Amino acid sequence: MTQWSGYLGLILQGALVTIELTLMGSVLALIMAFLAGMGRVSRFFILRAIATAYIEFFRGTSIFVQLFWAYFVLPFAGLSLTPLQAGVLALGLNVGAYAAEVVRGAILSVGREQYEACTALNLGRWQGMRHVILPQALLVMLPTFGNNAIELLKATSVVSLISLADLTFQAQVVRSQTGSTLMPFASVLVIYFALALIISWGVRTLERRMARGLDGVRV
Amino acid sequence: MPAPIIKVDAISKSFGAFKVLDGLSMQVMPGEKLALIGPSGSGKTTILRILMTLERIDGGHIQVDGEQLYHMERNGQLLPADERHLARMRQKIGMVFQLFNLFPHKCVMDNVTLAPMLTKGVARAAAEKRAMELLDMVGLADKAKAMPAQLSGGQKQRVAIARALALSPKIMLFDEVTSALDPELVEEVLNVMRKLAAETDMTMLLVTHEMGFAHDFADRVLFFDRGRIVEEGKPDEIFRHPKQERTQSFLKKIIAAGHRV
Ligand SMILES: Nc1ncnc2c1ncn2[C@@H]1O[C@H](COP(=O)(O)OP(=O)(O)O)[C@@H](O)[C@H]1O
Numbered sequence: 218m219t220q221w222s223g224y225l226g227l228i229l230q231g232a233l234v235t236i237e238l239t240l241m242g243s244v245l246a247l248i249m250a251f252l253a254g255m256g257r258v259s260r261f262f263i264l265r266a267i268a269t270a271y272i273e274f275f276r277g278t279s280i281f282v283q284l285f286w287a288y289f290v291l292p293f294a295g296l297s298l299t300p301l302q303a304g305v306l307a308l309g310l311n312v313g314a315y316a317a318e319v320v321r322g323a324i325l326s327v328g329r330e331q332y333e334a335c336t337a338l339n340l341g342r343w344q345g346m347r348h349v350i351l352p353q354a355l356l357v358m359l360p361t362f363g364n365n366a367i368e369l370l371k372a373t374s375v376v377s378l379i380s381l382a383d384l385t386f387q388a389q390v391v392r393s394q395t396g397s398t399l400m401p402f403a404s405v406l407v408i409y410f411a412l413a414l415i416i417s418w419g420v421r422t423l424e425r426r427m428a429r430g431l432d433g434v435r436v
Numbered sequence: 437m438p439a440p441i442i443k444v445d446a447i448s449k450s451f452g453a454f455k456v457l458d459g460l461s462m463q464v465m466p467g468e469k470l471a472l473i474g475p476s477g478s479g480k481t482t483i484l485r486i487l488m489t490l491e492r493i494d495g496g497h498i499q500v501d502g503e504q505l506y507h508m509e510r511n512g513q514l515l516p517a518d519e520r521h522l523a524r525m526r527q528k529i530g531m532v533f534q535l536f537n538l539f540p541h542k543c544v545m546d547n548v549t550l551a552p553m554l555t556k557g558v559a560r561a562a563a564e565k566r567a568m569e570l571l572d573m574v575g576l577a578d579k580a581k582a583m584p585a586q587l588s589g590g591q592k593q594r595v596a597i598a599r600a601l602a603l604s605p606k607i608m609l610f611d612e613v614t615s616a617l618d619p620e621l622v623e624e625v626l627n628v629m630r631k632l633a634a635e636t637d638m639t640m641l642l643v644t645h646e647m648g649f650a651h652d653f654a655d656r657v658l659f660f661d662r663g664r665i666v667e668e669g670k671p672d673e674i675f676r677h678p679k680q681e682r683t684q685s686f687l688k689k690i691i692a693a694g695h696r697v
Pocket residue numbers: 451456474475476477478479480481482483
């Protein structure tokens with residue numbers, strides 16, 4: 218029994234790494250999503266081109282390849298990353314590319330009349346974006362952002378390929394050390410699922426708070 | 437005689453192949469209250485939107501308050517206006533829309549204070565004080581903390597008027613501000629406009645189908661048809677003794693539809 222609790226400890230350590238990857242990857246993804254998503258609707262051609270190139274490239278190549286580049290190829294360019302850094306970079310850039318399209322779609326979903334009200338009130342482009350358009354667009358983005366974050370959580374397991382001791386990696390370790398398959402894999406199943414539930418719940422709570430007052434019922 | 441505050445000189449505007457305005461000219465004097473009437477599709481909204489810089493013109497010139505709206509004078513040359521020039525010109529003009537266009541995520545107070553704080557650097561306390569005066573003027577002082585979705589159409593439109601006034605424009609544009617309202621809510625908005633007309637010397641341009649209101653409110657009425665001003669004059673001349681056949685038939689139709697003239 219004490220032996221099992223030791224193994225469970227290993228798995229929980231892996232869970233911490235997975236959580237760390239998910240949080241840091243999500244932050245990077247969020248930053249990239251806003252940069253690229255707003256770049257996509259910029260009036261400057263060059264910004265649109267850069268944003269489009271980034272989005273197409275990272276959606277068009279697999280997360281495995283991106284991770285291998287971040288970890289194995291970048292050192293040749295003089296940039297050596299720890300496995301954790303490489304994992305965050307690959308995950309953030311990859312999911313950020315998907316989320317950028319969410320940002321773009323949400324910005325475009327805000328009605329033309331809101332932009333016109335901004336012009337009539339003489340708000341600058343950025344002022345209107347920051348105070349009028351983005352706050353409304355954010356509400357449209359949130360549910361899909363929740364899905365993106367869950368996708369990111371599930372994708373974190375690729376880092377076990379570069380020997381980062383995340384949840385999936387630790388499950389393999391425990392399996393090879395104990396010969397038991399059910400215990401480690403059942404635990405990681407439950408843990409991934411619980412983490413995904415927490416993300417869903419968090420996003421839904423955030424959504425409810427932000428929607429407050431918009432429909433005239435909840436205040 | 438003072439100079440006109442708005443001088444529209446032979447402007448044209450097309451949407452695709454469709455020419456909405458074709459060589460339109462008009463002048464508005466400072467403080468004048470102008471009613472623009474005419475059949476739907478005749479270009480009334482378009483001219484207001486052009487003055488608010490929501491649409492660009494294809495040709496012609498517009499002067500507002502002594503300056504070119506869409507052109508800048510540089511070393512004696514007329515160049516197309518850049519965004520800076522347009523932003524400076526927009527300070528002179530405010531607009532109220534048919535569908536209010538309030539910011540749904542901001543309370544009434546924040547709707548009114550946002551632009552003065554951002555575009556004029558007014559401090560929050562001063563902006564809120566002014567907003568309360570304006571909300572009081574439109575009869576909504578008790579709604580400062582309400583969200584737009586909690587308001588009736590008439591209340592929303594009165595907030596929109598306060599919001600535009602908060603920037604103290606010299607010229608206010610009103611585009612059918614009561615036509616999206618339930619009939620019983622029209623009067624509360626018209627009352628605010630009456631008060632504005634009586635208490636301020638703002639220049640006001642009003643597109644409306646409320647002929648009775650236009651008659652009482654306006655110093656001058658312009659009748660639009662197919663992108664042109666067919667007839668203009670004092671309200672009594674236009675409404676009681678229209679000279680043009682097209683004006684007569686338009687007013688006849690409006691009366692038949694149950695509007696008071
Ligand atoms: N953005 C646009 N694209 C194409 N056609 C337009 C657009 N805006 C207005 N129009 C057309 O221009 C004409 C004049 O419109 P408008 O100025 O709204 O007329 P009014 O306000 O007098 O009813 C109408 O035929 C309308 O369909």
